[in-house]
Amino acid sequence: MDHFVVSARKYRPVTFDSVVGQSHITTTLKNAIRTNHLAQAFLFCGPRGVGKTTCARILAKTINCQNLGDDVEACGECESCVSFQNNASFNIHELDAASNNSVEDIRNLIDQVRYPPQTGKYKIYIIDEVHMLSQAAFNAFLKTLEEPPSYAIFILATTEKHKILPTILSRCQIFDFNRIQSKDIARHLADIAKKEGINAEHEALELIGQKADGGLRDALSMFDLNVTFSTNNHLTYAAVLENLHILDYDYYFKITDALTAGSIARSLVLFDEILRKGFDGHLFVIGLLEHFRNLLVCKDPATVTLLQVSESAERKYLEQSLMADLSFLLSALSITGQCDINYKSAKNQRLHVELCLMKLANLPQVLQLHSLAAVDETAKKKVEPQQSLNNAAPPSQAAPPQPAAPANGQSNGSAYANTPSQPVAAPQQATPQQSAPQQAAPSRLKSTVSLTQSLTPPAQQTTKQSNTEPSVDYAAVPNGAKREELTLANLQRFWYEFSQKRLQAGNSTTEQITLNREIQLNGTTIEIALDNDHQQDAVMNMRYELLGFLKARMDAPKLDINPRVAPQEVNRLPYTPAEKFNFLAEKNPYLLELKQALGLDVDF
Ligand SMILES: [Zn+2]
Incomplete structure (x- = not known):
C-alpha cells in the first residue's frame, strides 16, 4: 500500500x-x-x-x-x-x-x-x-x-x-525569521507539485500562499488537503477556493465597482450573495478593508510593491485603483474600519455591514458635494466685497420698474464717465436714454450696476447711498453721515453689525465666538474677556478692521480694544455621586424632573 x-x-x-x-x-x-x-x-x-x-x-x-x-x-x-x-x-x-x-x-x-x-x-x-x-x-x-x-x-x-x-x-x-512571501510559497509549492506529478493552476497555488499568511508549514498542509480532494491530480483555482472556503477576491472588485458607482442596491445584493454562500460577515468586512488598502497602495508607484497578490490580481488592482480616487479610499477605509471595530458588539450584524455598505455607496456623492462646496467657498470669498455692496443698496434701486432704471443708468453713466474706460461700463453708456424693454432691463441693469459700483471709490458710494446701510468696507468713513456718540448701546449695535458682516464673509468659528462675547466700555477702551490665547489672537487679527469700522460710525478717534484672557476657573471634575448628578443635571435639567417624578435618589 x-x-x-x-x-x-x-x-x-x-x-x-x-x-x-x-x-x-x-x-x-x-x-x-x-x-x-x-x-x-x-x-x-x-x-x-x-x-x-x-x-x-x-x-x-x-x-x-x-x-x-x-x-x-x-x-x-x-x-x-x-x-x-x-x-x-x-x-x-x-x-x-x-x-x-x-x-x-x-x-x-x-x-x-x-x-x-x-x-x-x-x-x-x-x-x-x-x-x-x-x-x-x-x-x-x-x-x-x-x-x-x-x-x-x-x-x-x-x-x-x-x-x-x-x-x-x-x-x-x-x-x-521572515514571514515567507506568498510568491515564494507559491513557487515552492509549484516545485513540489511538479515532483509529485500534480497539475496545479498557478493561481490556485498563489491562493494557498496567501491563505497561509507567511507560514510554509501551513501552506504545505493546505496543499496536501487540496491534493487529497482533487480529482485526477488536478488542482484548480475554483476547487481551492471551495476547499479552503475562501471568498473569491472577485467579489471585492465587484462590490467596489458598485460602491464607486454609488449603487447601494448592487452592493447589498452582492453582500447577500456572499452571506448565502456561507461566508462570515466579519471576514467579509476584513477582506474589504484589505481590498481598499490594496487599492490605496496602488495609488503610488512607490508603494505598489506592498501589494502581495498574484500577477493577474495585481493588474486588476491597478485598474480599479484608477477608478477610485484617493479621498474615496481614505474615507472608505475609515468607515469600513469602524464597521470592523464595532462588528462584535453589533446586535444585528448583517444590518451593521449593510449600513456600512450604504455609507460607502453614498461616499462618491458626498465627496462630490464636498468638492463643489469647496469650489463654491473659494469663489464666494473672491466675490464677497462686491456681493455685499450689491446687497447694500442697488437692488432697491434696480427693482423699481422703468422710469427709475434708465434715469439711474444715465446718471451713473455721467457720474462715472471719468472713470477709466472699463469694458463693463460700455454697454451701459451705449443704452443711455432708450426706454429698454422692461423684461430684459432689470437683470441686465442690476449686473452692470453692481459691477461698476464695485469699481468706484467707497467715498462716492456712501454719499450717494447716505441713508442706507453702511458699506462693508470696514475702514470706510461715511463722509456725510454724522458719527454717533460713543455709548455702550451704540457700541453694541455696531459691534453686532460688524460681527454679521464677518459672518457673511465666512469667518472662522473662533472669530465668531469672540465676536459673540460680552463687551464692556471703559472710557474709550472696549474690554472683552476671552477664554484662551487662541481667541485673543483672533481679536488681534481683526483689530484694525474692527476699530476702523467702529470709528467710522462713532465719534471716538481714541477707541481701542483690550482683549484679555480671563483666568480660568479651577476645573475640578465631579467626583462624588452627588457631584456627578449635579454636573449632569446642569447640562440637562430634565434629569431633576426625572429624579423627582420617579422618586429617585443619588446612591451615596
Ligand atoms: Zn556529512
Whole structure:
C-alpha cells in the first residue's frame, strides 16, 4: 500500500540552500560556520511554520558533518549525516518547552549537557517555544547558558520574542525569521507539485500562499488537503477556493465597482450573495478593508510593491485603483474600519455591514458635494466685497420698474464717465436714454450696476447711498453721515453689525465666538474677556478692521480694544455621586424632573 507522507515532512529542507525565503539567515549561518565564528547560543524568532526548527536541524547536521563541502552544506552521506537523517543522532536534543516547561525538564537537559559527544564535534540543544518555560526553569537554565561547555550549542526558538527575559536575550545571537512571501510559497509549492506529478493552476497555488499568511508549514498542509480532494491530480483555482472556503477576491472588485458607482442596491445584493454562500460577515468586512488598502497602495508607484497578490490580481488592482480616487479610499477605509471595530458588539450584524455598505455607496456623492462646496467657498470669498455692496443698496434701486432704471443708468453713466474706460461700463453708456424693454432691463441693469459700483471709490458710494446701510468696507468713513456718540448701546449695535458682516464673509468659528462675547466700555477702551490665547489672537487679527469700522460710525478717534484672557476657573471634575448628578443635571435639567417624578435618589 502506498504510504502517504505529508509534504511538510517529505519536502522538509535538508540543506541551507533549500530553505524557503530565509536567505538572510542561512547565509549568515553559513558564513559563521565557514569562518568558525559560531555562537554558542542562538535565538530564532519568527511566526510559526517559517523554518525555525528546520534551520536549527540543518545547522546541527552541518556542523557535525564529517566531510563538509566547500559550499558549507552537509554531505548527507557520512555517518553523522545519515544518523541525523534517520533521526538517530545522539548529538541533537529537542525539547518542546510548550509541554515540558518545568524545572525538572530543564534539569534533565542540563544533565545531558555535561557529557561530551561520543561522535562528532557538537551537541545541539533545541528548545522550542522557549517563552513557555516557567520562571524557575528559566533561572535554572541561565547558568548553563552563561558558561556552556565548548561542544554545546543551544538554539532557542520562539514565536514570541517579547516574552523572553532580557538576561536570555543578551546571551544569544538573535535571528529574526521572515514571514515567507506568498510568491515564494507559491513557487515552492509549484516545485513540489511538479515532483509529485500534480497539475496545479498557478493561481490556485498563489491562493494557498496567501491563505497561509507567511507560514510554509501551513501552506504545505493546505496543499496536501487540496491534493487529497482533487480529482485526477488536478488542482484548480475554483476547487481551492471551495476547499479552503475562501471568498473569491472577485467579489471585492465587484462590490467596489458598485460602491464607486454609488449603487447601494448592487452592493447589498452582492453582500447577500456572499452571506448565502456561507461566508462570515466579519471576514467579509476584513477582506474589504484589505481590498481598499490594496487599492490605496496602488495609488503610488512607490508603494505598489506592498501589494502581495498574484500577477493577474495585481493588474486588476491597478485598474480599479484608477477608478477610485484617493479621498474615496481614505474615507472608505475609515468607515469600513469602524464597521470592523464595532462588528462584535453589533446586535444585528448583517444590518451593521449593510449600513456600512450604504455609507460607502453614498461616499462618491458626498465627496462630490464636498468638492463643489469647496469650489463654491473659494469663489464666494473672491466675490464677497462686491456681493455685499450689491446687497447694500442697488437692488432697491434696480427693482423699481422703468422710469427709475434708465434715469439711474444715465446718471451713473455721467457720474462715472471719468472713470477709466472699463469694458463693463460700455454697454451701459451705449443704452443711455432708450426706454429698454422692461423684461430684459432689470437683470441686465442690476449686473452692470453692481459691477461698476464695485469699481468706484467707497467715498462716492456712501454719499450717494447716505441713508442706507453702511458699506462693508470696514475702514470706510461715511463722509456725510454724522458719527454717533460713543455709548455702550451704540457700541453694541455696531459691534453686532460688524460681527454679521464677518459672518457673511465666512469667518472662522473662533472669530465668531469672540465676536459673540460680552463687551464692556471703559472710557474709550472696549474690554472683552476671552477664554484662551487662541481667541485673543483672533481679536488681534481683526483689530484694525474692527476699530476702523467702529470709528467710522462713532465719534471716538481714541477707541481701542483690550482683549484679555480671563483666568480660568479651577476645573475640578465631579467626583462624588452627588457631584456627578449635579454636573449632569446642569447640562440637562430634565434629569431633576426625572429624579423627582420617579422618586429617585443619588446612591451615596
Ligand atoms: Zn556529512
